[in-house]
Amino acid sequence: MSSSALLPADVRMLERGWLSSNSLLLQDDEQGAVLIDSGYCTHSKQTLALVQHALADHAQPGLRLIANTHLHSDHCGGNALLSRHFGCPIAIPPGDFDLALRWDERGLSYESTGQTCPRFIPNQVLQPSSELIQGQRRWQIHAAPGHDPHSVILFEPEAAILVSADALWEHGFGIIFPALGPADKACEQAFAEVEATLDLIESLPARVVVPGHGPAFTDIKAALATARKRLAFFRANPHRHARHAAKALIKFRLLEIERQSQQGLLNWLLSNAVHTSIWQNYFNDQSVADWSLALLQELADAGALKIHDEAVVNL
Secondary structure, three states: OOOHHHOOOOEEEEOOOOOOOOEEEEOOOOOOEEEEOOOOHHHHHHHHHHHHHHHOOOOOOOEEEEEOOOOOHHHHOOHHHHHHHHOOOEEEOHHHHHHHHHOOOOOOOHHHHOOOOOOOOOOEEOOOOOEEEEOOEEEEEEEOOOOOOOOEEEEEOOOOEEEEEOOOEOOEOOOOHHHHOOOOHHHHHHHHHHHHHHHHHHHOOOOEEEEOOOOOEOOHHHHHHHHHHHHHHHHHOHHHHHHHHHHHHHHHHHHHHOEEEHHHHHHHHHOOHHHHHHHHHHOOOOOHHHHHHHHHHHHHHOOOEEEEOOEEEEO
16 A cells, blocks of 8 residues: 555655655645655755645645754755745754754764755754644654654654654664664663664554655554564674664765765775774774775675676665
């Protein structure tokens, strides 16, 4: 069943491929619409066109608010363009508010990941334990640390819709960024936060989940079982989570640029703070260059990319 068929008419899911997060458009002819998450910056014009098309037949065809579940670049990269176009405010979780207000790219992770996010100014806070009221619907805001320490999820009890961001996908969850440091108490705390967030999701009587990436789904029990199994494996093998994260960083880069010379990509990786930190914490028994080249080969063997004529190409 398509994602749109699982949602009521006033709730519309926008998908743009894995580089960008899903967006959820909450429509209301009296107030104007709310957009939850805005995708990566390279898709911002496409996001704007999708929102305009979705609102074209509504009496109030504008956005009144952009709300972000968290501030990773693939969830808020369209904020700047959309807020300028519609003249609407932006609401974000409180943990990143001061960083965003002064635009601390290191604190917001854009500098360390080597990803781009055009500057925007937050105006409101998505406060956990409060509600985002849109039309007749009251979206509960819940803290959901793990993938990101400041992330939130939203739950609408009448239609039983859960916006899970990257806390739960149909086949897993997002990288646990706070767990990429050394395998110590902080790393274990990050895994424990993922477990607590999965417990929270299980406690909510959701009928359908709109994840941060991938189609909406209804078999929540199976998704939680998969996530818990994956978490248990990473918890027992933190170096495997770190290796998975390093490969995901490479894949995100290729999703953005499509192809790059192997040497150019290697140079980018060697200058990337997250990549070199993972190597230092878990894999420094070999050179960072050799480790990076091994990751590229593993991705090629898995069919995630192709290495051809000294170029690395996304598949």
